[in-house]
Amino acid sequence: MYWQEDKECMKRDELEQLQLERLQSTLYRVGTHVPFYRQKFNEMKLDYEGFHSLADIRKLPFTTKQDLRDSYPYGLFAVPLREVVRVHSSSGTTGQATVVGYTKNDIKNWSDLVARVLCGAGVTADDVIQIAFGYGLFTGGFGLHYGAERLGASVIPISAGNTKRQIQIMQDFKTTALVCTPSYALNIADVMFDMGINPAGLSLKFGLFGAEPWSEAMRREINQKLGIRATDNYGLSEIMGPGVAGECSECNGLHISEDHFLVEILDPDTLEPVAEGEVGELVITTLTKEAFPMIRYRTRDLTRFVPGDCPCGRTSKRMHRILGRTDDMLIIKGVNVFPTQIESVLFNIDGTEPHYRIIVERENHQDRATVMVEVQESLFSDRMSEQRELIDTIRRQLSSELGIGVAVKLVEEKTLERFEGKGQRVIDKRKI
Numbered sequence: 279m280y281w282q283e284d285k286e287c288m289k290r291d292e293l294e295q296l297q298l299e300r301l302q303s304t305l306y307r308v309g310t311h312v313p314f315y316r317q318k319f320n321e322m323k324l325d326y327e328g329f330h331s332l333a334d335i336r337k338l339p340f341t342t343k344q345d346l347r348d349s350y351p352y353g354l355f356a357v358p359l360r361e362v363v364r365v366h367s368s369s370g371t372t373g374q375a376t377v378v379g380y381t382k383n384d385i386k387n388w389s390d391l392v393a394r395v396l397c398g399a400g401v402t403a404d405d406v407i408q409i410a411f412g413y414g415l416f417t418g419g420f421g422l423h424y425g426a427e428r429l430g431a432s433v434i435p436i437s438a439g440n441t442k443r444q445i446q447i448m449q450d451f452k453t454t455a456l457v458c459t460p461s462y463a464l465n466i467a468d469v470m471f472d473m474g475i476n477p478a479g480l481s482l483k484f485g486l487f488g489a490e491p492w493s494e495a496m497r498r499e500i501n502q503k504l505g506i507r508a509t510d511n512y513g514l515s516e517i518m519g520p521g522v523a524g525e526c527s528e529c530n531g532l533h534i535s536e537d538h539f540l541v542e543i544l545d546p547d548t549l550e551p552v553a554e555g556e557v558g559e560l561v562i563t564t565l566t567k568e569a570f571p572m573i574r575y576r577t578r579d580l581t582r583f584v585p586g587d588c589p590c591g592r593t594s595k596r597m598h599r600i601l602g603r604t605d606d607m608l609i610i611k612g613v614n615v616f617p618t619q620i621e622s623v624l625f626n627i628d629g630t631e632p633h634y635r636i637i638v639e640r641e642n643h644q645d646r647a648t649v650m651v652e653v654q655e656s657l658f659s660d661r662m663s664e665q666r667e668l669i670d671t672i673r674r675q676l677s678s679e680l681g682i683g684v685a686v687k688l689v690e691e692k693t694l695e696r697f698e699g700k701g702q703r704v705i706d707k708r709k710i
């Protein structure tokens with residue numbers, strides 16, 4: 279049930295002592311080996327050797343994606359390259375790529391933390407895990423691969439893409455756990471349906487999905503279509519990759535591996551901690567990373583802590599599924615809108631398919647948002663009145679959820695592009 283029970287179920291005071299010791303050695307590491315941090319500490323006249331309380335974290339400087347870009351490629355590494363055994367990179371959709379590195383020990387820890395996530399979701403050494411994340415510079419494929427091997431499961435390193443082959447292999451190799459982005463899981467489910475394959479005849483039991491935001495409604499849809507239990511797992515390359523946090527089988531918040539990461543949730547504007555249980559930006563400090571330690575990395579991901587204890591017995595703090603990113607948040611007619619809010623509404627309306635796009639434009643200085651949503655083929659035959667009714671229902675529910683009016687356009691099934699990796703659902707033409 280646990281991968282590392284001694285760590286996952288630690289008493290709070292012991293955990294905090296461990297965090298403090300690990301923070302002290304991380305500060306020493308970056309203060310002596312990373313000129314970027316040495317300079318920042320000097321400028322702030324920060325006496326990191328005098329750190330005796332976790333609350334002192336608030337005196338530390340932040341690190342941003344821009345800092346990583348400015349140090350491209352190896353400027354923030356805390357060890358010489360000869361100690362680095364792996365390099366990953368995140369391309370992102372805009373700007374320069376960022377590069378991260380791992381020592382042998384970092385890879386060992388990473389594998390353990392991903393094994394924790396798998397184990398927490400219910401996967402064991404008896405499972406056959408199909409890894410449909412891209413292998414390469416993206417951390418998803420290799421990260422899950424090493425964790426699954428560490429767990430002792432049988433790994434199918436198929437990588438992303440070639441959906442029909444994924445399904446064939448799933449059938450032939452008796453895959454029990456599917457690992458990919460939630461949008462790819464839906465894509466696989468649809469293709470399976472088109473191929474006339476009934477998921478009930480497969481051996482699939484678990485789905486471990488992450489790398490992009492998704493909603494509770496989408497989880498229900500995937501569970502129902504594939505007949506599995508889908509769990510969410512979170513991570514980012516700057517901090518490690520997958521394995522930072524993951525849901526256990528309770529599916530109520532993601533357990534954060536706090537013995538390796540110190541997490542804060544801050545108001546993105548004031549950079550002060552938010553009130554208990556409020557939503558804010560997740561800020562992470564690594565506690566054990568050797569090659570690429572990060573101090574107060576601003577993830578731009580928005581979440582909140584889940585209060586209370588988890589019945590699973592893990593004592594780590596849990597975070598709510600990611601609600602969106604500060605830079606993904608659309609401001610339409612001055613109102614903050616997250617794509618996941620729109621997703622939740624669409625998933626709960628009968629007749630719509632779980633595929634949509636959000637297009638934002640500006641006409642005569644006015645924002646205009648259009649939600650394109652696929653609907654079941656039968657609606658496109660000749661029932662215009664039903665189409666109109668459906669448009670009205672969607673419009674009404676979206677405006678009550680979002681507080682603004684949006685246009686709705688129904689499109690035929692399979693018109694919108696499908697995703698094999700991270701989905702891109704928003705087309706914001708205002709920036710162009």
Ligand code: DLL
Nearest residue numbers: 368418488489490491511512513514515519520600
């Ligand atoms: O996506 C690492 C990963 C791989 C996590 C596989 C889970 C599974 P990056 O490519 O650096 O790393 O992208 C990190 O993806 O800051 C979030 O915005 C988003 N993200 C990752 N996991 C989730 C999730 C990998 N479960 C960025 N829910 C992060 C929502 C997620 N967003």
